[in-house]
Amino acid sequence: MDKPSEGKTVNLDVSDLEPPEPMVRILEAVTALGPExxxxxxxxxxxxxxxxxxxxAGFAHEIIKLAENRYRLTIRKSR
Structure with missing residues (x-):
């Protein structure tokens, strides 16, 4: 993963939201990401x-299954 000095990490928890709200919130949040x-x-x-x-939209993503019904998705701009 990136070194902390390479950019900021924005955390977003959408686990309590019903569709389509998680997708809406995620797409809004990625538009504010800087290059790193x-x-x-x-x-x-x-x-x-x-x-x-x-x-x-030019974003790379990685998903990790943490537990049943619990996932962590990391999104960054593609290089």
Whole structure:
């Protein structure tokens, strides 16, 4: 992962929101990211429909399943 000096980390928890609100909030948050920033999202499911939107907008993403119904998605601008 990035060194702390390379950009800021923005945390967003959408695990209590119902669709489509998680996608709306995530897409709003990524537009504010700087070139070296990353968005770390806590989600209750893997947001597969979001991936095409992120790819089309030039964002890379990584998903980690932490537990049943608990995922951590890290998003950053593609290099």
């Amino acid at each position: 920033d990353r968005l770390v999202v806590e989600h209750f499911r893997e947001p597969v429909p979001l991936y095409a939107h992120l790819d089309a």
